[in-house]
Structures are given as structure tokens and as C-alpha cells.
Amino acid sequence: MVQNNKYSKGTALFLGASYCAQEIYAPLVDQGYKVYVTTRTKKRHELLKKCGVIPLIFNGTINSKLCGIIADACIILSSIAPVNGIDPFLNKLPIDQKKLIQSTQWVGYLSSTSVYGNKNGQWVFEDELLYPSTIRGKERLNAEIQWLEIGAPMHIFRLAGIYGPNRNNFQKIKQNKAQNIIKEGHVTNRVHVSDVANAILTSIANPDPYKIYNISDGNPAPPQDIMSFSAHLLGLATPPLIKYEGLELPAKKKSFYQETKRVSNDKITNELSWTPRYPNYRSGLMHSLKVENGEVDTIYLSGHIDVAKQYAKETLSILPEHIRLTKEEKGCLEFRVIQCQKIEGRFHIYKKFKSKSAYLFHQKRSKNSRWNNIAEKIKRNYEIIGLDTI
Numbered sequence: 001m002v003q004n005n006k007y008s009k010g011t012a013l014f015l016g017a018s019y020c021a022q023e024i025y026a027p028l029v030d031q032g033y034k035v036y037v038t039t040r041t042k043k044r045h046e047l048l049k050k051c052g053v054i055p056l057i058f059n060g061t062i063n064s065k066l067c068g069i070i071a072d073a074c075i076i077l078s079s080i081a082p083v084n085g086i087d088p089f090l091n092k093l094p095i096d097q098k099k100l101i102q103s104t105q106w107v108g109y110l111s112s113t114s115v116y117g118n119k120n121g122q123w124v125f126e127d128e129l130l131y132p133s134t135i136r137g138k139e140r141l142n143a144e145i146q147w148l149e150i151g152a153p154m155h156i157f158r159l160a161g162i163y164g165p166n167r168n169n170f171q172k173i174k175q176n177k178a179q180n181i182i183k184e185g186h187v188t189n190r191v192h193v194s195d196v197a198n199a200i201l202t203s204i205a206n207p208d209p210y211k212i213y214n215i216s217d218g219n220p221a222p223p224q225d226i227m228s229f230s231a232h233l234l235g236l237a238t239p240p241l242i243k244y245e246g247l248e249l250p251a252k253k254k255s256f257y258q259e260t261k262r263v264s265n266d267k268i269t270n271e272l273s274w275t276p277r278y279p280n281y282r283s284g285l286m287h288s289l290k291v292e293n294g295e296v297d298t299i300y301l302s303g304h305i306d307v308a309k310q311y312a313k314e315t316l317s318i319l320p321e322h323i324r325l326t327k328e329e330k331g332c333l334e335f336r337v338i339q340c341q342k343i344e345g346r347f348h349i350y351k352k353f354k355s356k357s358a359y360l361f362h363q364k365r366s367k368n369s370r371w372n373n374i375a376e377k378i379k380r381n382y383e384i385i386g387l388d389t390i
Contacts, residue, residue, distance in 0.1 A: 009033060010074035015058070015089050017044055018079035019167060020110060020159070023197035025053055028075075036069050038080075062092050071100050075204060078147070079110040082139040087146045098150045106207045107152040108200060113160050113189060113214060115141045119261035121185055126158070126212045126267050134255040153209030157200065160216035160263050163284060164193035165291040169230040173239065180227045181257070183244035187220040188256075189263040192284040195276040202272045211271070216263040219280040226281050232348060233289050233302060235336060283383040290385055298333065299359040301351040303382020304340070311377045312345055319347075322371040326351070329365065331358020349382060356387060 009032040014021045017039045025035045029052040037048050038058035048055035056066060070076070080089055090098070101107060114137035116124045132138045148154055172178040199215050224241060231238040244257055268274050278284035286300045307315045319337065326335045333352040340346035353359040366372060 011036070011069065011072045012075040012077070013069055013073040014038065014053075015076070015078035016080040017048060017055075018110070019164070020162060020193055020196050020200075021077065021079050022051070023164075023193050024077065024200050026051065027197070027201060029053060033075070036073075038066075058089070060088055060092055062089075062094065062097065067094075067097055067100075070097055070104075074105045075108075076101060076104050076106070076152075077108040077110070077200065082143040085139045085142045087143045090146050090150065098152075101150055101152045104152060106155065106204050107147075108155040108157060108203065109144065109147045111144050111156055111158045112137070112140045113158045113216070113261070113263050114259070115144065115158060116259075116261055116263075118259035121187060121260050121262060123262045123264050124214070125264050126214055134258060136252075136255060137259075148210075153207065155203050155207075155209065156212040157196075157203075158212065158214045158263075159196060160189035160191045160214070162193055162196060163190055163281075163288065165288045167193070168285060168288050169227055170234060170289065170292065173227075173231050173234060173236055176239075178227060178231075178239045180224055180239035180241050181244050181247065182222070182224045182241045183257050186222060186244070186257060186260045187262060188223050188226070189216045189220045189261070190226070190281050190284070191216045191276065192278040192287070194287075195278055195284075198277070199268060199272070199274050202274050206272060208271070213268040213272075214263050214265055215268060216265050217276045217279050217281070217284070218263075218265040218269075220262045221281055226285075229282055229302075230285055232338075232350065233285060235334075235350070280383070283385060286383055286385040295386075297355045297386070299351075299353040299356060299384065299386040301353075301359075301382055301384045302349065303380070304346050304348045306343075306379040306381070307345040307347065307374070308377065309345060311374065315347075315374050315378075318370050318374055322366070322369065325365070325369060326362060329358070329362055331355060331361060359387070 012028050012033045012035045014025050014037040017037050025037060029035050035053040036056055037053045038056045039045055039048060040059055045055045078089060114134055115130050115132050117131040117133045117137060130141055132141050144156055169178055196215055228238045278287060286302055290298060290300055323335060323337055326332055331354045333354055336350040338348045340348060
């Protein structure tokens with residue numbers, strides 16, 4: 001990736017130590033870049049040092065040290081959110097420093113898909129007119145314009161909802177604090193943090209100024225489905241559904257439900273040959289839980305199988321034996337099967353194995369059991385995480 005870029009091993013400046021930024025600057029450090037990262041707090045300052053980057057306190061003032069770094073940087077990436085409709089970094093940057101950024105080889109800004117506004121569930125693309133309806137969307141659009149106007153080789157990235165390890169519903173579900181809100185027709189767009197990082201690093205390796213890209217997994221889904229799957233992974237009950245209509249919510253959360261759209265990732269996949277490693281919330285959440293649990297070698301499998309009506313009786317008769325034999329395997333850590341109450345013939349499945357060899361043993365044993373008679377007749381819809389790497 002970046003190691004093939006002619007600008008490799010230079011200076012990189014990250015404006016903001018965001019959740020995404022952490023995933024992006026770590027590979028640059030490994031490749032020999034001198035990486036500076038701005039932060040507002042001294043506490044964060046110490047944490048950044050441990051990551052191998054050089055922290056800079058930025059509280060709205062551009063000092064001479066920061067100006068010098070801007071002059072040296074071949075990469076500048078901003079993930080700082082706008083404040084009152086204004087980009088806090090550009091607002092304080094002297095004119096002569098803005099001219100210096102114009103000569104930077106690659107400049108990026110992390111924006112949001114909220115700039116598109118409400119599309120009533122329709123697909124959105126980078127070249128359409130923008131009609132943000134929320135304050136957050138309007139501020140992001142203003143910030144995009146500010147960055148484009150400085151004349152730098154800009155790359156704008158409109159990010160869908162970011163999730164990943166320690167940024168998901170797991171803790172709230174465990175603490176019984178999750179709100180499982182349902183609004184008819186509402187879908188949400190998501191992207192795993194490591195897929196965002198990979199997209200940005202791919203762009204850095206292939207500069208193409210004045211491009212705007214959506215970064216999403218391309219598979220929007222209703223929030224309640226994501227909540228249900230998260231609970232399923234934890235082996236906990238799905239939080240009860242709460243109807244959106246008439247519900248009192250904080251302004252930020254309310255704005256989330258005011259707009260619905262489906263965000264296309266066709267442009268970035270075609271132009272940068274980028275493919276999300278986690279193309280849906282199921283695979284991404286499984287990976288996130290795997291990381292949070294510190295299970296490097298563990299194999300996760302989760303999803304559902306559909307059994308045709310004519311095979312239902314046979315399935316129910318053989319299933320208890322299959323569950324028992326699987327749980328008796330030394331390499332099986334967990335195995336749950338729950339019959340769906342809403343869809344006839346559907347069974348939700350969750351399996352966890354100690355290692356790849358344990359999973360392969362399970363596959364081999366199953367093929368030599370009565371369950372194999374059913375396995376040939378069912379439709380599978382599940383994800384497997386861990387067969388390659390964590």
C-alpha cells in the first residue's frame with residue numbers, strides 16, 4: 001500500500017486524534033513516517049506518545065512549531081469536527097500557511113454522509129446535489145467547502161457510521177442500557193473502522209486530488225437488526241423494541257432518525273479497487289467482539305440457516321444430537337442454536353472454536369454424522385471470522 005508511494009517515509013500530520021485516525025497513523029509509523037497528531041488534552045498527549053507518534057497540543061492556536069510541521073508535511077489528514085459551522089483549524093490558520101498546504105502532496109478531510117440530507121431510503125452518490133437538513137450535516141458541508149477553497153490537493157471522504165472494537169452496542173446491552181428504537185423504513189449505513197483506515201491508506205498511496213468518496217460497507221440495515229444481532233452474539237436477550245413515534249430523544253440522537261438513505265460505495269471500489277473486509281454489520285461486529293475478548297486464534301461463526309418445510313421434522317429430530325456432539329468437541333468453546341419465532345424454518349446459530357484446527361475438525365466430524373444429511377438441504381446465511389487473521 002503506502003510503501004509504494006513516492007512520498008513514503010516523510011512527515012505526516014494528523015489534525016485530531018479521532019477513533020479513525022488511530023487506525024490510520026499506526027501503519028504509517030510502522031512504515032517509517034514521522035507522524036504528528038494534534039490533541040486538545042494533556043491526558044491524550046501521554047497516550048499518543050505510547051503509540052509512537054509525536055503529540056501536539058492544539059486548542060485553537062496555531063503556533064510556530066505547528067507551522068513548521070505544516071511546511072514539512074507530505075500528508076495532512078483532518079478529522080476535527082466543525083464548531084458552529086466553522087473548521088477550527090482552518091479558521092485560525094494564517095493565509096501564508098494555507099498557501100503552504102497547497103504544496104502538500106496529499107491532503108484529506110474526514111466528512112460525513114450527513115451532508116446528503118434525507119433521501120427517504122434512496123441510494124446516494126458523490127456527484128449529486130447536497131441538501132443537509134440537520135445542523136451536523138450543514139456544518140460538515142461548510143467544512144468541506146472551506147477545505148476545498150484553500151486550493152490544496154484535497155481528498156474528501158464522507159464516512160458512514162463508524163463502528164469497531166469498543167465502539168458498538170455490546171457494553172450498553174450488557175448493562176441493560178441499550179435503546180432498541182424502531183422507525184418504519186429507517187435504515188442506517190455503517191463502516192468498520194479498519195475498512196476506513198484501509199480506504200484512506202489506499203488513497204494516500206494513489207493521490208488523485210479533488211476527489212470525493214463515500215466510505216460505507218454498501219449494505220445499509222435497520223438499526224434494530226443490528227441491535228438484535230449484537231445481543232445474539234453476546235448470548236443475551238434482545239432489548240425490547242421502542243417505537244420512535246412520540247419518543248423524547250436528545251437532539252443528536254433524534255437527528256439520527258430524521259434522515260434515512262442508502263450510501264453507495266461504488267465510486268471508491270471502482271476507482272481505488274477498495275473492498276471492505278467487513279462488508280456487513282455481522283462480520284464487523286463478530287470481529288469487534290473477537291478483538292474485545294482478546295481471542296487471537298478463536299474462530300467465530302454466526303448467522304442463521306433456513307430449512308424447507310418438508311425437512312423441518314427431520315431437522316428437529318437430528319439437531320439435539322448435533323448440538324451435543326459439537327459441544328463435546330474439545331475445541332468447541334460455545335455452540336448455540338435458537339429456533340426463530342417469526343420465520344418458519346429459520347434457526348439462529350452461534351459457534352465459537354479455539355482455533356482453525358478445531359473448526360476444521362468440527363467440519364470433518366459433521367460430514368461423517370447424521371447432521372450431514374440435513375446440511376445438504378439447508379440454506380446458510382452466516383459469517384465466519386478468524387480463518388485468516390484477526
